[in-house]
Amino acid sequence: MLQKKICMVGAFATGKTSLVAKYVHSIFSENYQTTVGVKIDKKIVNIGGNELSLILWDLYGEDDFQKLRLSYLRGSSAYLLVVDGTRHETLEKAFSLQSKVEESIGNVPFLLVINKSDLTDEWEIEIEEMDKIIERGWTVIQTSAKTGLGVEEIFQNIAEKIMER
Amino acid sequence: MNDFYQNKLAEDSPKHYQQRDETGEEKEFKELRSLLIGVEAHKLEEICQRIDDFKVTPEEISKALPEATVLRSQQDNLLGEAMISTVEEAIQGSIKKDINILSETIFPLIGPATRKSVSAALDEMVQSFNQALEHSLSPQSFKWRLEAKRTGKSFAEIILLRTLLYRVEQIFLIHKQSGLLLQHIVASQVSAQDPDLVSAMLTAIQDFVKDSFSVRQSDGLQSLEFGELTIWIQEGPSVLIAGIIRGNAPLDLRSVFQDAVEKIHFKANSLLRNFNGDTEPFESVKPYLEACLESQYKTEKTSNYNLLWSFVTGVGIIASIWTFFTIKEQLRWNAFLSKLKSEPGLVILESKKEQGKYFISGMRDPLGKDINSFLKENNFQPQEVITQWKPYISLEPQLITKRAYLQLKPPKTASLEVDENGVLYATGSAPQQWILDMRKQVVMISGISKYDDTKLDNFDVNQLQFYQNKIEESILFFSEGTSDLLPGEDVKLKAQSLNIQKILEIATSLNQELHIKIIGHTNSTGGEKRNMILSQSRAEKVFSYMTSDGIDSRIFKVIGVAASEQINPESLKNNNESNRRVSFKILLNDLQKSKSIN
Numbered sequence: 001m002l003q004k005k006i007c008m009v010g011a012f013a014t015g016k017t018s019l020v021a022k023y024v025h026s027i028f029s030e031n032y033q034t035t036v037g038v039k040i041d042k043k044i045v046n047i048g049g050n051e052l053s054l055i056l057w058d059l060y061g062e063d064d065f066q067k068l069r070l071s072y073l074r075g076s077s078a079y080l081l082v083v084d085g086t087r088h089e090t091l092e093k094a095f096s097l098q099s100k101v102e103e104s105i106g107n108v109p110f111l112l113v114i115n116k117s118d119l120t121d122e123w124e125i126e127i128e129e130m131d132k133i134i135e136r137g138w139t140v141i142q143t144s145a146k147t148g149l150g151v152e153e154i155f156q157n158i159a160e161k162i163m164e165r
Numbered sequence: 166m167n168d169f170y171q172n173k174l175a176e177d178s179p180k181h182y183q184q185r186d187e188t189g190e191e192k193e194f195k196e197l198r199s200l201l202i203g204v205e206a207h208k209l210e211e212i213c214q215r216i217d218d219f220k221v222t223p224e225e226i227s228k229a230l231p232e233a234t235v236l237r238s239q240q241d242n243l244l245g246e247a248m249i250s251t252v253e254e255a256i257q258g259s260i261k262k263d264i265n266i267l268s269e270t271i272f273p274l275i276g277p278a279t280r281k282s283v284s285a286a287l288d289e290m291v292q293s294f295n296q297a298l299e300h301s302l303s304p305q306s307f308k309w310r311l312e313a314k315r316t317g318k319s320f321a322e323i324i325l326l327r328t329l330l331y332r333v334e335q336i337f338l339i340h341k342q343s344g345l346l347l348q349h350i351v352a353s354q355v356s357a358q359d360p361d362l363v364s365a366m367l368t369a370i371q372d373f374v375k376d377s378f379s380v381r382q383s384d385g386l387q388s389l390e391f392g393e394l395t396i397w398i399q400e401g402p403s404v405l406i407a408g409i410i411r412g413n414a415p416l417d418l419r420s421v422f423q424d425a426v427e428k429i430h431f432k433a434n435s436l437l438r439n440f441n442g443d444t445e446p447f448e449s450v451k452p453y454l455e456a457c458l459e460s461q462y463k464t465e466k467t468s469n470y471n472l473l474w475s476f477v478t479g480v481g482i483i484a485s486i487w488t489f490f491t492i493k494e495q496l497r498w499n500a501f502l503s504k505l506k507s508e509p510g511l512v513i514l515e516s517k518k519e520q521g522k523y524f525i526s527g528m529r530d531p532l533g534k535d536i537n538s539f540l541k542e543n544n545f546q547p548q549e550v551i552t553q554w555k556p557y558i559s560l561e562p563q564l565i566t567k568r569a570y571l572q573l574k575p576p577k578t579a580s581l582e583v584d585e586n587g588v589l590y591a592t593g594s595a596p597q598q599w600i601l602d603m604r605k606q607v608v609m610i611s612g613i614s615k616y617d618d619t620k621l622d623n624f625d626v627n628q629l630q631f632y633q634n635k636i637e638e639s640i641l642f643f644s645e646g647t648s649d650l651l652p653g654e655d656v657k658l659k660a661q662s663l664n665i666q667k668i669l670e671i672a673t674s675l676n677q678e679l680h681i682k683i684i685g686h687t688n689s690t691g692g693e694k695r696n697m698i699l700s701q702s703r704a705e706k707v708f709s710y711m712t713s714d715g716i717d718s719r720i721f722k723v724i725g726v727a728a729s730e731q732i733n734p735e736s737l738k739n740n741n742e743s744n745r746r747v748s749f750k751i752l753l754n755d756l757q758k759s760k761s762i763n
Contacts, residue, residue, distance in 0.1 A: 003361065003442045005343045027358050032366070036373045040365040055345060055365050071372040075343025077442065 001044075003053045004162050005075050009068060009101060010082030011093035012061035015115040018145040019082065023152065024056060037069050045159045052159050068097060070104045077162050078109040080154060085114045085142070088124035109161035111139050113154055118144040246431050322354055331412030332460035337364050338429065338447065339405050340440055344368030347404060347447040350454050367407050371398070401426040403437040408457055418459060425453040498523065501543045508534050509563040523550040530559035532567045558611050560587070565612035572610055573603050579621060587614035594622035597675055625675050632668035633751045636661065636681070641707060643745045646691070648702040658707065661749070662714045669720065672753060682750035683707050685725040689744070693727055701725030707747045 008016045017039065024041035032039045037060040045052050057076070062068045073079070081098055084090040094112060101110070112133060114125060134140055141157065143150035202209075237244045259267050305327070313323045334355040338348040346364035351357050371386045385405065389396040395410045399422035406422050406429075429450045430437070436446050498518070505525070506513050510533025515526045523545075529536070536554070537547045559565075565583040575581055579593040589607060591600075600623060607616045639661050642651045650658065665681060672679035685704030687696040704723045712718045732743050 001444070003345045003444060005345060005365070025359065025362075027362050036366075036369055038369045038373075040362045040369065042359065042361055053361065055361055057344075057365065057369070069372065069376055071376050072369060074372070075340070075345070077343075 001051050001053050003055060004077040006054050006158060007057045007059055007073050007076045007079040008082055009059050009079055009097050010061055011090040012063035014061060014082045014084040014090050015145045016082045017058055019115055019143060019151060038072050043155050045155050047159050047163050073101055073105045076105055076108060078158050080111050080113050082113045082115055085116045085125050086119050086122040091125055111141055111154055111158055114142050115145060117142040117149055118146045328462050329412050330461040331410055331414040333408050333410050333458050335409040336454045336457050337407040338454055339364045339368060339407060341403055341405050347444050348451060348454055352458050399423055399426050401430050404429060421457055425457050428453045509561040510559045525550060526553040528557040529554035530564050531556055532564050560612040569610050573606060587612050589613045589616050591618040591621040594624045597623050597625035625671050629671045629675060632664050636664045636749045636751055641747045643703050645745060648706045658710055662711055665716055678754035679720055680752040681721050683721055683723045684748045684750060686730060686744055686746045687728050689728040696727035697725055700727045703747050
């Protein structure tokens with residue numbers, strides 16, 4: 001079976017871990033993130049009749065106290081930039097993280113995942129802003145860790161992007 | 166050879182020389198040269214040409230190849246490693262071309278290889294079984310059984326864990342760049358978590374350590390320890406091997422890991438360079454990883470266990486010996502008791518063993534067997550057995566017989582026996598007086614209900630008969646015409662006198678009245694009257710001797726019968742001599758009968 005390493009990056013408390021929790025196979029607790037700075041999960045997706053094993057590196061969210069450990073990105077085939085739709089600053093953080101990641105591992109496929117779509121009333125990201133992002137050639141997917149909206153789609157989408165390369 | 170030197174040679178070579186225009190000076194020089202070096206110049210030209218056109222020919226390689234192969238193989242195993250893929254391709258090609266050729270070639274190997282494999286598997290199974298068996302009875306086994314119950318693991322698993330020095334339980338082959346798992350192998354009876362995730366986490370931890378402690382990026386984490394588990398990590402340029410080890414592994418194991426990493430890089434170099442997440446091609450490196458699954462178990466425990474076995478065996482032998490002798494002793498005692506119980510005159514009421522001594526209590530007839538002598542007869546020392554007896558009278562036939570002997574004191578010629586019904590049988594012969602006394606006393610003996618002496622001969626009666634016959638058979642002979650005994654007849658007379666005294670004594674004891682006729686005889690010659698007188702005279706002669714010898718004269722009756730009672734002449738050798746005689750006749754009268762008649 002083909003295996004690929006995927007990293008999940010984003011600002012602190014964007015819901016990265018919650019987003020995938022129900023949909024992946026995991027043997028490690030969330031404490032790993034606060035200690036080692038990463039939690040590893042596995043998701044198997046089917047692409048064109050072939051199974052692809054995605055090894056998800058759920059990286060500790062960057063904040064004022066802890067920076068992203070770039071070494072964890074090494075060898076990634078793709079990454080997910082996770083944003084909290086209710087906190088605009090997480091989008092700005094995502095932009096800066098994207099630059100850092102690309103600088104570290106080069107131009108690999110990625111998705112911008114805007115989480116908490118179940119709280120659209122509280123959203124701080126405007127549609128126009130999202131359109132601009134899409135215009136940059138980025139793929140944007142809205143998700144909800146609470147309802148499960150778009151979660152499977154992100155795995156399928158990123159897997160297809162990897163296989164296209 | 167450097168360029169300068171090559172150019173110099175080329176310049177000086179004869180070929181180069183010929184290409185120039187030959188001047189006169191040069192011609193002279195050439196002539197001088199041919200004179201000086203002659204044939205060598207031609208050879209030198211050949212050497213130079215060979216250097217110029219340096220190329221190794223297949224013929225030259227074929228000469229050096231076998232030796233070169235051997236030399237390289239002695240140095241290291243890289244040649245073999247390099248040939249693996251070529252050989253594999255060659256085999257694949259051969260199979261595709263004609264499968265029969267290779268099948269026939271390896272056919273002789275299949276049988277032994279299968280047997281060896283089965284044998285190895287059996288050995289492993291037997292070893293495992295033996296190990297479980299060896300520890301199943303050890304004192305620690307009870308502790309381990311509790312542990313197995315507490316932890317939910319099998320007993321065999323606990324044995325394995327507690328007896329091993331070290332064991333490599335899992336080997337991860339991890340792609341260094343991505344942390345993806347290339348291969349994973351697990352030792353038997355080891356449960357493993359999802360190896361893909363563990364592999365990634367190990368890589369993350371490595372990165373974490375490198376980031377956190379400012380170490381050089383080329384330096385990797387070499388080991389992690391957690392309780393009895395150690396993770397050894399051996400890095401190569403593209404992959405790393407992580408071995409999960411239980412126990413304390415020797416440092417030599419590092420070189421095994423290192424060797425595996427090197428071989429994997431050598432074999433899968435191109436795969437690693439072009440790795441795209443496909444791990445299947447890395448199946449081919451599994452043998453290198455399997456070589457890392459080493460283990461070593463405590464042998465010391467086995468020897469301790471041998472000691473325990475020896476001790477148990479020793480105790481067993483001692484217990485067996487003790488049991489053997491105890492049983493033997495018990496059997497001896499039982500046999501003794503059985504004999505004792507069958508002994509007449511002894512009644513066993515209680516027998517037991519206390520503090521190494523035997524106790525017997527019961528009843529004993531005073532005429533019963535002496536207990537001390539009985540103990541000795543049966544190889545028991547009197548001090549071994551304490552006895553306590555109460556006297557009693559036994560009515561067992563043997564004891565009654567014994568008692569009868571003691572009380573009746575029979576003569577040696579008589580014997581007594583009592584049967585089950587208490588009937589005393591007297592046999593043999595005994596004097597009249599003893600028989601009479603016995604008849605009086607026998608009723609007083611305990612246990613005798615009846616008396617039977619029909620087979621007991623009266624000794625005195627026999628004697629009486631004996632002497633009667635003896636006296637009556639004895640004849641005294643006289644000389645012709647006189648009352649003088651023939652020479653030598655006086656001895657017979659004396660003997661007859663003694664016989665008469667004896668029979669008189671016996672008859673008196675038997676209460677018999679004895680009379681003896683002394684009868685005088687003559688032969689037929691001579692006149693009857695004279696013969697009558699002569700016969701009377703001969704009888705009286707004998708009578709006189711008897712009375713003079715102290716015998717009561719009243720028992721005799723002296724008569725002369727002349728020639729009226731002639732002895733049968735045919736039985737005599739000398740008729741005349743034989744009839745000149747005195748004969749005796751005994752007459753007995755039972756006084757008791759006479760009294761009772763009267």
